[in-house]
Amino acid sequence: MKRILTIFGLMATLMMFVVACGNKPAEGEQVKEGKTASETKNxxxxxxxxxxxxxxxxxxxxxxxxxxxxxxxxxxxxxxxxxxxxxxxxxxxxxxxxxxxxxxxxxxxxxxxxxxxxxxxxxxxxxxxxxxxxxxxxxxxxxxxxxxKEEEGSFLVGAVAAMMTKTGTIGFVGANESDLIKKFYDGYEQGAKYVKPDIKVLKVYIGGSNAFNDPASAKAKTETLIQQKADVIYHASGASGAGVFQAVKEKNVYGIGVDSNQDGLYPGTILTSMMKYVxxxxxxxxxxxxxxxxxxxxxxxGIKENGVGTTDFEFTKDKIGEENIKKLEQIKQDIRDGKIVVKP
Missing domain, CATH: 3.40.50.2300 (Response regulator)
Known part of the structure; x- marks a missing residue:
């Protein structure tokens, strides 16, 4: 009888050891609020x-x-x-x-x-x-x-605009005159003048309480630029850009999109878009x-960090031409290498 009790005692001790080991976190894990680190991560x-x-x-x-x-x-x-x-x-x-x-x-x-x-x-x-x-x-x-670095991406599309203008005048439509929107314009102007120093760059701002979502005002503002002979127009105005594109399509000039790939909205009319990889x-x-x-x-x-850039000209490669696209790639590389410094 004494021997049987001893065996049961050993078995109970063994079971307690197994349960304790089963509840213990694996080596290298930490317990956080009742969970191991690996469980928390999952x-x-x-x-x-x-x-x-x-x-x-x-x-x-x-x-x-x-x-x-x-x-x-x-x-x-x-x-x-x-x-x-x-x-x-x-x-x-x-x-x-x-x-x-x-x-x-x-x-x-x-x-x-x-x-x-x-x-x-x-x-x-x-x-x-x-x-x-x-x-x-x-x-x-x-x-x-x-x-x-919106100014770097805008530099690239400014260069494209200068390559494509026939009148020597291009335009910019901004939502408002905030510091952020000015960065888009500054880069655009610098890029255009890098390619064509005597180019004329016109700008207008939508303004008002709904500047980023006012296509009607954007269309009217764009038309004033076209009346002043701007034949390539870049916008930085969010959803208002729809009005910019309507105007350039109707007047048979070029537009440039912003933030996302907007090229497909009006294929062939929108030369490219300044991509901001949000x-x-x-x-x-x-x-x-x-x-x-x-x-x-x-x-x-910025460009070096792959944060901004252009589209791949899906609908406009032939219009822009291989030579201009190669020139643009060189400009992009020079910005990446610090040979060209774009100032906001």
């Missing part, structure tokens, strides 16, 4: 985004950000919630606050410089929440700022959260 991440004025469907800036989310959903398995304000400067704060208060989101993204003040206030109130802002800079320990930077930022590498810092993307 939890599906939830992202929130507040778009800029115009929202999705602008075929420009917001749509590019949306593509980055879609890519992250497909490749990283994230889920996301989105909000499209009519006026980002006035509506964004309440939505950002709701997202932050919920505690449901691993990253909250604000699109556009008009969101800066709202995102700053909310980020200060929720220091443990991760945020990202696109197109501006917020120096807080929980915000990553994603900025672009989709790539949105995806990379989400991936940093998924991988546990998120870092609050300011990142600036």
């Amino acid at each position: 939890v599906k991440k939830n992202i929130a985004i507040v778009y800029s004025t115009g929202g999705k469907g602008d075929k420009s800036f917001n749509d590019s950000a949306f593509r980055g989310l879609q890519k992250a959903q497909k490749e990283l398995g994230i889920t996301f919630k989105e909000y499209e304000p009519k006026d980002a400067s006035s509506e964004a704060k309440d939505t950002l606050m709701q997202y932050a208060e919920s505690g449901e989101y691993d990253l909250i993204i604000g699109v556009g410089y008009t969101i800066k003040d709202s995102l700053t206030a909310v980020a200060q109130s929720f220091p443990d929440q991760k945020f990202a802002i696109i197109d501006d800079e917020i120096k807080l320990p929980n915000v990553v700022s994603l900025k672009y 989709d790539n930077t949105v995806f990379d930022t989400i991936k940093s959260v998924v991988d546990g590498n998120f870092k609050a810092e300011t990142k600036v993307f």
Whole structure:
């Protein structure tokens, strides 16, 4: 009997040892809120985004950000919630606050410089929440700022405009006279004059309370440029660009798109688009959260960082010509190498 009890005692001790070992994290893992680090990493991440004025469907800036989310959903398995304000400067704060208060989101993204003040206030109130802002800079320990050298991409399309003008006059339509929009114009003018020093570069701004989503005003402003003999017109005006393209199509001159590939909207009329790869930077930022590498810092993307560029001239290669395209590639390489410095 004593021997039997001893055997049962040994068996009970062995079972306790096995259970204890089974609950122990594998070597190198850390327990966080009842889960190992590897389990935490594999939890599906939830992202929130507040778009800029115009929202999705602008075929420009917001749509590019949306593509980055879609890519992250497909490749990283994230889920996301989105909000499209009519006026980002006035509506964004309440939505950002709701997202932050919920505690449901691993990253909250604000699109556009008009969101800066709202995102700053909310980020200060929720220091443990991760945020990202696109197109501006917020120096807080929980915000990553994603900025672009729009002037470099605009330099390239300015060069194309100078190559293609027949009148020696080109135009620019900006949403407003903000510092950001001026970067587009400055690069465009410099690129045009690099190719043709005596070229005339005209500019107009849409202005008003809805500058990024006012195609009617953009069309009228574009027509004034065409009346002054501008035969290539570049816009930096978000969804308002639809009006620019209508005008250039009707008047049989060339247009240049912005932010996303807009070439296919009017094939052959739109020479190229100044690409701002917001989709790539949105995806990379989400991936940093998924991988546990998120870092609050300011990142600036130019030609060297593959942050801006042009389309591949799908509909206009023959019009622009092989020689001009080669010249453009050389200009791009010279900017990358620092031989050409574009000043914003």
